[in-house]
Amino acid sequence: xxxxxxxxxxxxxxxxxxxxxVSPQRSLFVQRWWxxxxxxxxxxxxxxxxxxQLLAGLPVWPCSTLGVxxxxxxxxxxxxxxxLHPLNGDDFTRTxxxxxxxxxxxxxxxxxxxxxxxCHPTVMNWLGFSRSHFSPMTRYTYRIENWAKVSLEETTSHxxxxxxxxxxxxxxxxxxxxxxxxxxxxxxxLSMEQHGLKSSEELxxxxxxxSKAAQERHCLFTTSVLDPDGQPFCAVAxxxxxxxxxxxxxxxxxxxxxxxxxxxxxxxxxxxxxxxAPGYDFEGSMLTSVEPFFRRFGGTLTPxxxxxxxxxxxxxxxxxLAGKWHAATRWxxxxxxxxxxxxxxxEEREGTPSAA
Amino acid sequence: MPLEVRELTHEExxxxxxxxxxxxxxxxxxxxxxMDTITxxxxxxxxxxxxxRLVAGLPIWPCRRxxxxxxxHPPFTRWWGPVLLPPNxxxxxxxxxxxxxxYAFAEALDASWPETTLSFHPSLTNWLAFYWHCFSQTISxxxxxxxxxxxxTENSSWQNLLHQSLHRYRREGLRVxxxxxxxxxxxxxxxTPSTPAMGYxxxxxxxxxxxxxxxxxxxxxxxxxxxxREGSIQTLSAMVWDQWSAYCLFSGADTARRYSESLxxxxxxxxxxxxxxxxxxxxxxxxxASHGDLFRLFGGQLTPxxxxxxxxxxxxxxxxxxxxxxxRNRYLQPAIxxxxxxxxxxxxxxxxxxxx
Numbered sequence: 001x002x003x004x005x006x007x008x009x010x011x012x013x014x015x016x017x018x019x020x021x022v023s024p025q026r027s028l029f030v031q032r033w034w035x036x037x038x039x040x041x042x043x044x045x046x047x048x049x050x051x052x053q054l055l056a057g058l059p060v061w062p063c064s065t066l067g068v069x070x071x072x073x074x075x076x077x078x079x080x081x082x083x084l085h086p087l088n089g090d091d092f093t094r095t096x097x098x099x100x101x102x103x104x105x106x107x108x109x110x111x112x113x114x115x116x117x118x119c120h121p122t123v124m125n126w127l128g129f130s131r132s133h134f135s136p137m138t139r140y141t142y143r144i145e146n147w148a149k150v151s152l153e154e155t156t157s158h159x160x161x162x163x164x165x166x167x168x169x170x171x172x173x174x175x176x177x178x179x180x181x182x183x184x185x186x187x188x189x190l191s192m193e194q195h196g197l198k199s200s201e202e203l204x205x206x207x208x209x210x211s212k213a214a215q216e217r218h219c220l221f222t223t224s225v226l227d228p229d230g231q232p233f234c235a236v237a238x239x240x241x242x243x244x245x246x247x248x249x250x251x252x253x254x255x256x257x258x259x260x261x262x263x264x265x266x267x268x269x270x271x272x273x274x275x276x277a278p279g280y281d282f283e284g285s286m287l288t289s290v291e292p293f294f295r296r297f298g299g300t301l302t303p304x305x306x307x308x309x310x311x312x313x314x315x316x317x318x319x320x321l322a323g324k325w326h327a328a329t330r331w332x333x334x335x336x337x338x339x340x341x342x343x344x345x346x347e348e349r350e351g352t353p354s355a356a
Numbered sequence: 357m358p359l360e361v362r363e364l365t366h367e368e369x370x371x372x373x374x375x376x377x378x379x380x381x382x383x384x385x386x387x388x389x390x391m392d393t394i395t396x397x398x399x400x401x402x403x404x405x406x407x408x409r410l411v412a413g414l415p416i417w418p419c420r421r422x423x424x425x426x427x428x429h430p431p432f433t434r435w436w437g438p439v440l441l442p443p444n445x446x447x448x449x450x451x452x453x454x455x456x457x458x459y460a461f462a463e464a465l466d467a468s469w470p471e472t473t474l475s476f477h478p479s480l481t482n483w484l485a486f487y488w489h490c491f492s493q494t495i496s497x498x499x500x501x502x503x504x505x506x507x508x509t510e511n512s513s514w515q516n517l518l519h520q521s522l523h524r525y526r527r528e529g530l531r532v533x534x535x536x537x538x539x540x541x542x543x544x545x546x547x548t549p550s551t552p553a554m555g556y557x558x559x560x561x562x563x564x565x566x567x568x569x570x571x572x573x574x575x576x577x578x579x580x581x582x583x584x585r586e587g588s589i590q591t592l593s594a595m596v597w598d599q600w601s602a603y604c605l606f607s608g609a610d611t612a613r614r615y616s617e618s619l620x621x622x623x624x625x626x627x628x629x630x631x632x633x634x635x636x637x638x639x640x641x642x643x644x645a646s647h648g649d650l651f652r653l654f655g656g657q658l659t660p661x662x663x664x665x666x667x668x669x670x671x672x673x674x675x676x677x678x679x680x681x682x683x684r685n686r687y688l689q690p691a692i693x694x695x696x697x698x699x700x701x702x703x704x705x706x707x708x709x710x711x712x
Contacts, residue, residue, distance in 0.1 A: 092652045099648075125658060127497060127648065136495050138662065140484060158448065288488050295455075298448045303481055305495075 003055070003100060005108040008045040015054045016045055023083040025120040028219065028241040030083055035059055037210045038074035040202075046108055048101050056084045056101045062112070068312040070114035075203045076210070076248055078141070078283050079304065081119035095125070102128025113312040121304040129307050137306045140291075141284040142299030143244070147274045150298065155270050158296040164263030171259040172228040175268045179224035181211035184235040187224075188251030207249070214239050221276070223268045225261040233261040236269050245273035246281045266297065357406050359456055361464040364401040364413070371410045372401050381439045381477035384576070384598040391415055393570045394430040394563060402464055404457050412440045412457045418469070424669045426471030431560045432567060432605055434498070434641060435661070437476040451482075458485035466490075470668040478661045491664045499639040499648065499656030500601075504631050518653060522624055525617045529585035532625045536581045538568045538594045544608030564606070571596060578633075580625050582618040590618035593640065595626060595633075602630035604640040620650060627654055 008016055013032065020026050028034055035043040039061045048056040059080060060071045073080055082105055087094040106129045109115055115134070119126075121143075126136045144150050156162065185207045214220035224235035234252035238245050247269060252262050273280045282294040284301075295301075310316055364372060369388065376382050384390055391399040395417045404412040415436065419428040429436050438461055443450045465472050466489045476483070478500075483493050542561055571577035581592040593607035604626060609615055623639070630637040639651040652658070667673050 091657060092655075095652055095658055096649065124660060125497075126495065127658075137493060138481075138483060138495060140482075286484065286487060291484065292452075295448065295451065300447065301451060301482060 002050065003104040004049045005046055005104050006049070008047045008054075008057070012047065012054070013045075016047070016057055019054055019057050019083055019085060022086060024086060024122045025079070025081070025083045026241070027079050027120065027244070028239055028246065029077045029079055030057075030059060031241075033213055033217070034077070034210075035074070037206055037213055038077055040206065043074075046105065048104050048108075054085070055097075056082055056105065058082050058105045058108070060109070060112075065114075066314050066318060068114055068315050069112050070312075070315070071109065071112045071116065073116045073118050075200055076207075077118075078246065078248075078281075079118060079120040081117045081123060081305075081307070083120075084123075098125060099128050102126075103131060104128075106132040106134065109309075113309075114315050115307075115309045117307045119305040119307060121302050123305060124303075126305050126307055132309070133311070134307045134309045137308075138303045139286060139306045141302050141304065142282040142294045142297070143302045144270075144280040144299050146278055147280070148278070152271060152274060155297045156267050158298070161263055161267070161296050164260035165267060167258075167260030168225070168264040169260075171261075173225050173233065173259060173261045173264055175264060176224050176226055176232075177221065177268075177272070179222040179232065179235050181207065181215075181220075181222055181237060183224060183232050184211075184222055184237045184249055184251065186251075187232065187235050187253060188249055190253055191251035194254035211237065221272055223265055223272065225265045225268075227256065227259075227261075233259065234265045236265050238269055238273060240273070240277040243277065244279040244281045245277040247273075247283055262293075270297065359411070359460045360405045361402055361460045362405070364403045364410075368403065368410075369401075371403070372413050375410055375413055375439060375441065378442055379439045380442055380479040381435070381437070382598075382600060383435055383477065384596055384601075384603065385433045385435050386415060386439055387598070389570060389574065390433075390567075391430075393567050394433055396563070396566070402461065404460055411453070412438055412461070414438045414461050416465075422671045422675060424471060424672050425469060426669070426672065427465065427469050427473065429473040429475065431563055434603065434605075434638070435475050435477040437474040437664070438480060439477075440480070454482060455485055458482065459488065462486045462489040462491065466666070470666070471672055472664070472666045474664040476662040476664070478659045481660075481662065483662050483664060486664045489666075491666045494663050494665075495660050496641070496663055497648070498641050498659050498661060499651035500659050501627070501630075501637040501655050502657060503635060518620070518624070521617075522621055525621055528617075530590065530618055530621055531583050532621055533581045533583055534579065536579045536589070536592055538571075538577060538579050539565060540581075540589065541579075541592050541594060541606055541608040544589065544592060544610055568594075578629060580622055580629065582622050584618075590615070591622050593622060593626065595630065597630070597633045600634060601636040601638055602634040603638045607640055616650075619647075623650060623654055 017032065020030050032043075042061055042063075044060050044062060046058045046060060047054050048058070061074055063070050063072050082102055084098060084101060087097050089097075102123075102125065109132065118139070121141070126134070129136070144155070156165065185204055189204065211220060211222075219240050220237060222235060222237045224232045227233050232253075233256045234250070236247055236250035239248050240246065247266075250265070252265075270280060280299070282297065282299050284294045284299070285291055310319075373388060376386050398417050398419070400416050400418065402414040402416060403410050404414075417428045417430055419426060438458060440454065440457060443454075462485045472491070475496075478498070483491070487493065542564060568577065576596050576598065578595045578597075579592060580595065582590045584590055589610060591607065591609035594605050596603055596605050607622075609619065627637065639654075639656050640647075648658075667676070
């Protein structure tokens with residue numbers, strides 16, 4: 001088996017499209033229009049050839065930070081990584097070919113010192129990457145594999161989901177379909193700030209183009225929940241392909257987070273997702289505060305590999321420094337907020353007798 | 357009902373034995389006699405109770421090194437991690453219980469020991485709770501034959517080829533011997549420890565001698581060796597088994613001459629033997645690519661398993677680093693030729709990639 005890895009030429013893009021249509025790792029996120037938008041046209045498609053036949057592909061996004069060549073995982077793209085043509089033969093032949101292909105693709109990443117790849121859940125063999133000094137980590141998402149086996153009632157049968165829906169009703173929250181994608185972006189920014197995460201500017205920049213392109217291809221729906229004054233409280237954007245719908249982007253107003261609106265929004269999203277794709281991917285988070293919320297909707301815990309290689313001391317040092325700076329800033333902000341709330345509660349306390 | 361984690365008293369050991377008998381994580385490595393021998397009586401069991409019911413257990417081996425108390429992973433023990441009751445009831449309820457149990461264990465370990473190493477049984481693929489307690493995770497692979505029926509049917513084409521080679525090796529003077537002294541394994545120059553511990557210290561030699569005695573008492577050890585025409589040992593391995601699986605535990609080889617041939621002969625004989633002993637078989641844990649090729653050739657299926665580590669002691673981290681540097685030179689792996697060569701020549705156009 002003689003393998004050759006090289007970037008695809010434009011004339012070979014139809015071969016990529018064919019690979020994307022048959023590979024077990026296929027998803028919306030490896031379709032060319034999606035990759036073009038999220039990487040702002042900088043995606044490079046590596047092909048692994050046996051003779052003239054394209055056996056596998058790997059999309060990469062080459063960037064440079066502090067003069068270090070790196071490969072990034074694009075935002076809003078949960079799965080990236082190798083796409084393999086369905087392999088024939090017995091278990092031995094298939095695994096051996098899979099290893100050889102992944103090994104060849106991993107070797108091809110040698111020019112980049114800093115690489116991050118989030119593989120599709122069907123890639124459960126990282127041995128090929130291990131030989132090129134990559135490190136693996138298992139991450140999880142929640143998936144409803146087949147709506148035929150799960151009823152909508154089952155997804156909302158958990159007691160905390162029911163109580164969330166009751167709360168939403170009590171607060172008079174209402175669901176609105178086809179929300180403006182820009183509202184989704186605004187609310188996403190708000191909730192990211194609430195979690196102390198810096199909102200990605202590039203994400204805000206390309207979201208309008210991405211949502212427009214997805215709308216044109218009829219694979220986007222947005223749902224928002226409005227408070228009684230008609231103000232959007234939370235919103236979610238979902239995209240889909242022929243196998244799964246993905247809750248790809250969303251956010252909420254932190255001031256109203258205990259009103260059950262987020263639960264209402266998810267319940268509605270699942271209702272619509274059921275009608276557009278056979279499965280649903282929650283794009284689960286490993287955050288302690290977020291993971292239990294997704295778990296309650298009854299998805300199956302699905303592992304996938306996060307593979308990385310960071311051999312650049314410059315980037316590693318910068319990361320450590322940035323982490324320290326971020327922690328110090330957060331600590332400072334918390335201290336400031338605490339002092340502010342302390343002084344305001346003092347003022348309140350001082351004012352209490354007169355109020356009484 | 358809340359979960360409580362505490363150490364099992366001596367009177368509560370029968371509860372552990374009952375748990376092990378029905379758990380999906382059951383194996384010879386969590387049998388009481390095995391743990392007692394391998395830890396020289398130092399094993400303790402953390403039990404996770406729901407009311408008065410033992411829902412899970414975790415064996416631990418507290419040790420002390422450089423004044424730091426830590427949990428050691430015993431040698432020759434492939435899996436050393438949580439043992440849970442079999443899943444029962446709705447998936448989401450079961451998953452939540454599993455996460456809560458693992459969370460309780462991770463919390464207990466995190467609170468008391470700055471250094472921990474665990475290897476999960478392949479049936480346990482959820483490490484979220486340990487992630488939340490800042491454990492690091494990596495994935496290692498083992499090869500197993502889950503049942504012998506698939507072994508016979510699925511690999512027939514490769515097996516024919518292999519058996520021709522094996523026949524030739526026998527003609528050339530290699531001979532399989534049974535029931536050799538297991539202590540001879542450690543005298544061979546190239547030892548493959550089936551544990552995360554690197555190397556084979558004098559302490560481990562003592563443990564191995566004690567374990568061999570105990571295994572012989574329980575009639576669950578078998579050695580398979582290959583000797584050449586002159587009668588010198590080429591390779592020798594020890595296989596242990598319980599009612600569920602057989603495991604190639606530990607092996608040694610003289611890599612100077614005819615290593616690949618003798619290894620293939622040994623594995624072939626081991627498979628034949630394991631088939632008569634247990635419904636499933638685990639090959640020796642080795643990450644060498646050539647070993648993997650050979651295991652697959654004999655019908656082994658790649659099986660991932662999770663390893664958790666928590667290294668927070670500065671002193672032990674420093675010592676570990678020094679030890680690793682020493683072992684790096686000691687355990688340089690020899691090149692091995694397969695009985696069936698698979699041409700996986702890879703050519704990468706690096707110049708093309710650099711221009712990307």
